[in-house]
Amino acid sequence: MELLSKIATNDGHGENSAFFDGWKAYDSDPYHPTNNPNGVIQMGLAENQLSFDLVQEWVKKNPKASICTSDGSNGFKDIAIFQDYHGLPEFRNAVARFMEKVRGNRVRFDPARIVMSGGATGAQETLAFCLADPGDALLVPAPYYPGNDRDLTWRTGIQLLPVICHSSNDFKITRQALETAYKKAQDSNIKVKGLLLNNPSNPLGTVLDRDTLTESLKFTNDKKIHLICDEIYSATVFARPNFISIAEILQENADCDRDLIHIVYSLSKDLGFPGFRVGIIYSYNDSVVNCARKMSSFGLVSTQTQHLIASMLSDDVFVDRFLSESAKRLGQRHKILSRGLSQVGIGSLKSNAGLYCWMDLRRLLKGPTFESEIELWRMIINDVKINVSPGASFHCSEPGWFRVCFANMDDETVMVALNRIHKFVIQTKGSSSDGINRKQYGRSKLEISLSFRRLDEIMMAPHKMSPHSPMSSPLVRART
Amino acid sequence: MKMEVKNGDSQLLSKLATNNEHGENSPYFDGWKAYENNPFHPTKNPNGVIQMGLAENQLSLDLIEEWIKKNPRASICSPEGVNAFKDIAIFQDYHGLPEFRNAVANFMGKSRRGKVSFDPERIVMAGGATGANELLMFCLADPGDAFLIPTPYYPAFHRDLRWRTRVQLLPVVCESSNNFQITKKALEEAYENAQKANIKVKGLIITNPSNPLGTTMDRATLRTLVTFINDKQIHLVCDEIYAATVHSLDFVSISEVVQEMEDYCNRSLIHVVYSLSKDMGLPGFRVGIVYSYNDIVVNIGRKMSSFGLVSSQTQHLLASMLSDEEFVNEFLSESTKRLASRRGSFTKGLEQVGIRCLESNGGLFCWMDLRKLLKKPTFEDEMGLWSVIINDVKLNVSPGSSFHCHEPGWFRVCFANMDDETMVVALRRIRNFVEKGEDAEVITVKKQNKACQKTLSLSTSQICDENVTMTLSYSSPRVISPHSPIPHSPMVRART
16 A cells, blocks of 8 residues: 555655756855855746845834834734634735735725735645636646646646747737637546636736736636636836736626636735745635635734734835835846846847746757757856746746846846856857857957946945845745 | 525535535534623623633743743844844745754754654644644545544544545544543454445544543553554554643653654654644744654655745744743743643632543643533533533533544533633632532432532632632733633634
């Protein structure tokens, strides 16, 4: 008899994938500006580390937010014994309010519908448990976040079916692609229970426009299947077009069945607090709220953290300032990276959100194959010494795309990374079998020196940050 | 918001979402409703329902608060600690902070009288013991497989072990005739029944110290269990979340037994569930631990822990606290002392009105024998008596049938979630109820004891008061609130 369960012995956790090699390379040789200047720079980590100074400043000024400071310790006992799975009322209120602010107060969120979970990781799994039976499927537009496979299918036994998106139309989700994916499932006798959207998108960094959202809503409504919207990057939008939440679309389409709509949220990306494990499920379906709440016992947010977050997010002045400043800094960083890349002919998908760029390295592939993509990736890790994430790990249908994160490091490290990329591109062009001529090579050199001057002008470094996260391989991290 | 499942739901939602396996539609929650509608307060509502259905440890939080005041660095929000804020806030490594794992391993070792040491590398986090138990089931059993479980057992195991995992629980019946001890015979019988029914048994799960019994297993019993599971090559999951509610000298952990039986027991079958919710009284912090002797289970469990990691803010605080040797030693010693004292006062108070409890040395509750207060030894009568206790005596206690006890008449009554004054009130109400019941038809009292009890009842109050004096002498200077701020209905609480 098998000693352990099937779940324990299959690969559903997804960590045996070859893609973790990049992380291993980083773990064994992490970059440090002085201790290890030739180490691997971590650009595979979607973390928001740009605005911690604002948070720390707030924390210093608000000792009551902690149950451990002399100002707050009288609240210790009541907080420590509170295990009501509804969560602290002030926590739910503050989170609802925060979500409203992020959406420009264009929608209202009912605190009674806020359900806690173990990070967005736990939120996704809980929703899958509530909405689908083993064997059922959720449609997911590709490319998508690799962790979805583990979060949604590992212990639940459901399957994910990709909705293929193409670079030819900037990876937009079309009604046709949705219908195709749905029909394919029908033909294979697989019951589709819902569609999962990620808006803003990881890895694309784009926001869904009104038409796509409305079309998706109509599609799911027609088929009477669920629509789950993972909006965990909603406050990382740094430029137009504005973020439109499914909550707004629902408001505009009152005849749609609200029982089918569910939002996943978290504070890990927008605020930069992945360690605090603040996952949120917001469902318009009463039974789902009730069921998910019972399930939340498996992953409640620590009341110590609920208390802190409740305090922080109830401070309107802080929240307004944070949201505005964080977006600004993300925008600046995005600009530096995308411009730095384009200066060596590397394009990235035009994006206005997220903590990463979706780099187009198709021209650098030997051939338009995933084997070439892996080869290029290994070169980037081992020679350029940058950990980026290959498109195949996001189930992208076209080889040559790579996600590169920019918000988990300081300005200097970004420069070093760009410098390395520039050098690499020159070398690749120079040694390419296509025979790049010397003239081009010369021109490239000039571009580099010009570009660095321009970079210096663009860069602003009001604060210093640690160049790398302490231990951040996705082998160990809840979410990348 | 509607509570019931709507008509179309069975198609729209999953089976999990529409079955009742979460266990919350049980009639037992009526007691909680009674409390919520009418909660006791010494001055504002002295005739309200006293909450005695809540297994919480509120007796030693003053020690923790005192430590926190003296150790501002433990917080990432204090001026002394805020420089660590960023590093902690971004830390999501599912191994957990090394200092956290070390501190928890150290604490676990100390509460097991230092006879065993725990390897920090085997410490895996989970969303409370609730999450830890579920995680282990996901690792050890497939849907439809079964775990044997001695009765009576903690009601929410029904949800934690079965709901989303689809694992079954098969009872190993324990009887009052031998103080509910687990016998080899009962184990074999349960196992055979499963075989006959073609159900695959993957393991045995025990709680030691026991909830609801409050008893600890002796070494011989633990050895019997280990031998049993080893013979059958099935798993043994030991929920030891009440380990430090008993004096460390009296508690034998499964880890100790495993150590002793090293040569003839497959360690890969042994797994421990732990938590800080009971021993330290911190249920809100959701600190669940899976400690497995099986390397694969540690690895896989760790990956699964992503669904319920402990907040790094909380890890940081506890790492600091539990690394403080002096504090840990003092806390363990003082906490077990206070619990023993409270247990003693309470059971004595009950004895004085002729109510016996199962002899116990651990847990946050007593297992009360009210069989002689039943008209007939049936569960209907048990529910009837329970209703009387809630509505007339105004105490929320938990009837034995909610713990799947096979004999009617047993009730679990918690004593560590209130202050001394409230305990005195509760005992007084029980005394009044029992004395009144001597004349009432509903309760059968042996005639020969009547005279005895009447005499006894005069001196009872004196003795009670003495007990009160005794208990008050050790207790902390602050008054513990007699009820938790927000009603702690198990409908909403992670664990009762």
